[in-house]
Ligand code: SAH
């Protein structure tokens with residue numbers, strides 16, 4: 222496709238509810254919630270105040286039951302309960318790694334499942350959330366990329382992952398969480414399943430809710446969106462979300478990047494770098510994270526490291542080296558530790574931070590790019606159970 226062709230969305234976001242059913246308030250922007258309340262009979266002059274009250278119950282207190290919203294009149298609460306719901310994705314399974322990493326499999330409307338990973342660290346905790354079921358892109362080293370895309374997540378399903386994790390971590394004030402302690406869930410990375418910039422509006426609305434000062438209150442500096450390089454949406458991300466940006470760079474020549482990250486054929490390295498150059502200024506963020514997966518003999522030479530430095534010159538950057546997480550049937554091997562260290566060293570000496578990402582939750586297949594197998598295994602075993610029990614269909 223030509224580089225300037227418009228982005229086509231291969232998938233549609235399904236409506237959150239059938240029009241005649243109750244509307245889920247989770248995931249609505251303040252404006253959308255206001256409109257919904259007015260459509261449901263809330264007088265226009267009260268609507269803004271009602272949004273403020275309901276918003277705080279949902280996002281600050283973690284309340285899911287209208288009856289508990291005690292600053293609203295009883296009759297109004299009953300009205301709300303008839304027309305609206307406060308619903309989160311359903312947690313199907315929860316696994317805890319020996320290193321404390323937690324992986325949740327959550328079910329969303331239509332019976333689809335996505336994975337959410339919580340990674341506890343010293344003084345902070347990062348939640349890795351998904352933006353799509355599967356991914357339309359087909360990066361050759363990524364397990365999610367081999368999964369057939371099913372659909373985009375709604376804003377409610379995206380911010381719902383954060384709320385589900387807060388439930389499990391006991392982080393709502395109603396669960397007795399202390400107010401001023403370091404938060405267990407202090408950071409969000411959009412590095413789970415899917416390409417967030419192919420689901421821009423829903424990701425934006427969800428992150429705006431996560432950042433809202435009267436709710437979950439995560440600073441935009443604590444939210445990192447990772448993209449494979451959807452160039453036309455990068456400026457919009459700076460303007461409309463303003464979060465930190467990570468880019469799946471992974472190669473230093475177009476020839477290699479075309480193979481690893483095929484979206485490079487649409488927007489090549491030069492175009493990507495151009496878009497990245499203006500990001501920090503527009504978003505008022507400090508630096509861009511360049512993600513670089515270390516693949517044995519493919520992109521890990523000293524020459525690659527030096528080329529990388531030349532390419533990113535002038536961009537405030539940190540290079541995050543990711544040891545390849547192998548999955549069954551993967552066409553690559555992880556670079557040796559010595560190779561990764563040598564690569565990191567060259568970059569570090571050129572003046573860039575070059576942390577090597579420690580794979581977390583490997584025992585529960587929770588590491589980057591592995592989000593698929595467990596789901597598929599679970600599916601398979603359920604299918605097997607059905608077959609064994611003589612159930613079909
Ligand atoms: N689609 C987005 C975000 C999800 S992937 C993107 O591609 O940026 C999050 C990160 O994990 C990306 O940098 C991705 O390239 C990397 N990744 C994917 N599969 C991996 C694997 N098997 N081992 C290590 N990193 C992987």
Ligand code: SF4
Pocket residue numbers: 356357358359360363364365366367413414415416449469
């Ligand atoms: Fe999709 Fe990201 Fe995996 Fe590429 S690396 S297939 S963009 S999830």
